[in-house]
Amino acid sequence: MDFGLTDEQIALREEVSRFAANEIKPVAAEYDRNEAYPDAVMEKAAEMGLLAPHVPIEYGGIGYSTLETAILVEELFAADPGIGLCIASAGFGAEAIIAFGTEEQKETYLPPLVEGEAVMGAAISEPHAGSDVSSVSTRAEKDGDEWVINGNKMWITNGTVGDYFVVVCETDPDVDDRYTGFSQIIIENDRDGFSAEKITGKLGIRASDTAELVFDDVRVPEENLVGTRGMGFLQIMQFFDETRTAVAAQGVGIAKGAAERALEYAQEREQFGRSISEFQAIQHKLAEMYTQTEAARGLTYKSAWGVDVDAENVTMLASMAKEYASRVATDVADEAVQVHGGAGYVDDFDVGRFYRDAKITQIYEGTTEIQKNIIARELLGKGF
Amino acid sequence: MMKVLVTVKEVAEVEEDFVLDGTRIDDRFLEYDLNEWDDYAIETAVQLAEAGDDVEVVSATIGPERCEETIRMALAKGVDRGIRVWDDTLASVDLLDVNAKTEIFNAIIAEEEPDLILTGVQAHDDSFGATGVSVADAAGYEWAAVVNALDLDADAGVAHVRRELEGGVEELTDVELPAVLTIQTGINEPRYASLRGIRMAQRKEIAQQTLDDLGLDEGAVESQITLTDMYEPESESDVELFEGDADAAAASLASVLREKGVGAQ
Ligand SMILES: Cc1cc2nc3c(=O)[nH]c(=O)nc-3n(C[C@H](O)[C@H](O)[C@H](O)COP(=O)(O)OP(=O)(O)OC[C@H]3O[C@@H](n4cnc5c(N)ncnc54)[C@H](O)[C@@H]3O)c2cc1C
Numbered sequence: 001m002d003f004g005l006t007d008e009q010i011a012l013r014e015e016v017s018r019f020a021a022n023e024i025k026p027v028a029a030e031y032d033r034n035e036a037y038p039d040a041v042m043e044k045a046a047e048m049g050l051l052a053p054h055v056p057i058e059y060g061g062i063g064y065s066t067l068e069t070a071i072l073v074e075e076l077f078a079a080d081p082g083i084g085l086c087i088a089s090a091g092f093g094a095e096a097i098i099a100f101g102t103e104e105q106k107e108t109y110l111p112p113l114v115e116g117e118a119v120m121g122a123a124i125s126e127p128h129a130g131s132d133v134s135s136v137s138t139r140a141e142k143d144g145d146e147w148v149i150n151g152n153k154m155w156i157t158n159g160t161v162g163d164y165f166v167v168v169c170e171t172d173p174d175v176d177d178r179y180t181g182f183s184q185i186i187i188e189n190d191r192d193g194f195s196a197e198k199i200t201g202k203l204g205i206r207a208s209d210t211a212e213l214v215f216d217d218v219r220v221p222e223e224n225l226v227g228t229r230g231m232g233f234l235q236i237m238q239f240f241d242e243t244r245t246a247v248a249a250q251g252v253g254i255a256k257g258a259a260e261r262a263l264e265y266a267q268e269r270e271q272f273g274r275s276i277s278e279f280q281a282i283q284h285k286l287a288e289m290y291t292q293t294e295a296a297r298g299l300t301y302k303s304a305w306g307v308d309v310d311a312e313n314v315t316m317l318a319s320m321a322k323e324y325a326s327r328v329a330t331d332v333a334d335e336a337v338q339v340h341g342g343a344g345y346v347d348d349f350d351v352g353r354f355y356r357d358a359k360i361t362q363i364y365e366g367t368t369e370i371q372k373n374i375i376a377r378e379l380l381g382k383g384f
Numbered sequence: 385m386m387k388v389l390v391t392v393k394e395v396a397e398v399e400e401d402f403v404l405d406g407t408r409i410d411d412r413f414l415e416y417d418l419n420e421w422d423d424y425a426i427e428t429a430v431q432l433a434e435a436g437d438d439v440e441v442v443s444a445t446i447g448p449e450r451c452e453e454t455i456r457m458a459l460a461k462g463v464d465r466g467i468r469v470w471d472d473t474l475a476s477v478d479l480l481d482v483n484a485k486t487e488i489f490n491a492i493i494a495e496e497e498p499d500l501i502l503t504g505v506q507a508h509d510d511s512f513g514a515t516g517v518s519v520a521d522a523a524g525y526e527w528a529a530v531v532n533a534l535d536l537d538a539d540a541g542v543a544h545v546r547r548e549l550e551g552g553v554e555e556l557t558d559v560e561l562p563a564v565l566t567i568q569t570g571i572n573e574p575r576y577a578s579l580r581g582i583r584m585a586q587r588k589e590i591a592q593q594t595l596d597d598l599g600l601d602e603g604a605v606e607s608q609i610t611l612t613d614m615y616e617p618e619s620e621s622d623v624e625l626f627e628g629d630a631d632a633a634a635a636s637l638a639s640v641l642r643e644k645g646v647g648a649q
Binding site: 006053072 | 453576577578580
């Protein structure tokens, strides 16, 4: 068993952390307050090749493995989860095109993501279909050689800044099976009948764009179908292990960022004539924060490793990593605020923002409850 | 084809709190990083390579295995290959002085015959600020020190440079190649190594050379300088508060700045 990272992975972590320290940290609070998408940072991230690094080399990316993506995501989120998500999500949904897309789709949609010319999104959730993805009701009907799409998508990351979306639509409502009859279709934001409305007032990750998408008789050519008609869900499910591992890495990053800030503050702040880091109560908090973060990282790396080399058997591990790392993120951010005392309760320090940001990792990409359902289902040997 | 040699150094940075151990600072209190000036020199070289047709950029460094990580970051930013000089003799030298560095780089220059050599103005740790010019002298190259703008005309074999002199004076000079330019911070904006560059750098060559490989012996690195003492200077700080309205405060500030020598002429 080898727990070491390669020289390349170490260099990746160091250079991304240098980028994050110089380009993200100084502006994070401002984007959070303004709920603004960080265009200027995205441009620099594109220059460094941070966008959609999982895109294969032939299409301009690097072909990053799940583990390498996890390292990248952790560093970005340790600097700032909001801007971190903007960078990490620029190629959301691209995995479907990479795995199931036609050559033409790959050439059209993948290179612009890497170059920072386009941003995309994955649209699954709807106002009435969250945890229960099989109740998706956005409808795509075939009309000649076009798809005509009607429906609403809710909570879509990159909704108002995205150029195209892989949208899960019901294409064959008559099939009996709960999970077939859905298809993934690419919808560009400049199609007639497409509209996106930004959702404001989010608790955290406020730099990240979230929107409701409305499709009103949107027409796209039949070539926009990704993969096989009717197999949309089965296609998406293949990536849950990967995307959940990525959210686990977000949690590890948040925990790391919060713990580091708490450690620093504890050594600066003095009360009763000494550094608060001399109080055992504070020392124990720090010890626990770092231990939990390391445990979450171990589970996340193992899940990433599983996705990369043992993809058949990783589902339970990916859910464990996602559930645990997101819990650690919220717990550690909570303790980081506590270590800061009153200073942690205002936005002069980062930890208050981390505390708000952490919560999302327990909600999106399958809630904590859904992850536990999956773990239990695997334990009890039931199919989905 | 043009060849650019960039000298790079991994420098030690001392943590805020540290303990002196004779004339040494214990490794526990040191962090190693690329010399700041060299980052600008690397960027200058890589930009030349990107602008030119057939430009090879080679980095040369004197240092232990530890600094391969730093050199590889230079390779990730676009340097084509690296040379690292180290052996037991070098490891046993207390203080590598300018002469020793000159001998080593000179041997590399004889081997590589670069058209242009870029060094940092100085190294952040021992701040001799002399290596670049000394190397130029020994190699018989033209030179320009403290360059903060460069316009290279490779076909004509001339580097049009702007040099930063004392007291805010700048000088425009033409330097004929082959030449050594010592690069000042601020000449450009050093890039981050791209993820793709980091991947490609893993396969680039860092050739390790010993003094012997370079045709040098112990005598070449014998120093005429010995480090006799190391101590923390007493530091004093002085605060002057300007009172009054903005005009009065600005006037007092201006006179203090003038007194301290800021803004010549
Ligand atoms: C900021 C943000 C960004 C998002 N980005 C995207 C995106 O890019 N694309 C996308 O498609 N979606 C996105 N989502 C949607 C996200 O995936 C859903 O919010 C999530 O799946 C939960 O669905 P819901 O909000 O409808 O909650 P509900 O499903 O209504 O859940 C409410 C509560 O009930 C619990 N619950 C539901 N079912 C069960 C069950 N069977 N057993 C036990 N408990 C259960 C849940 O765990 C939760 O506690 C995003 C959401 C947010 C907030």
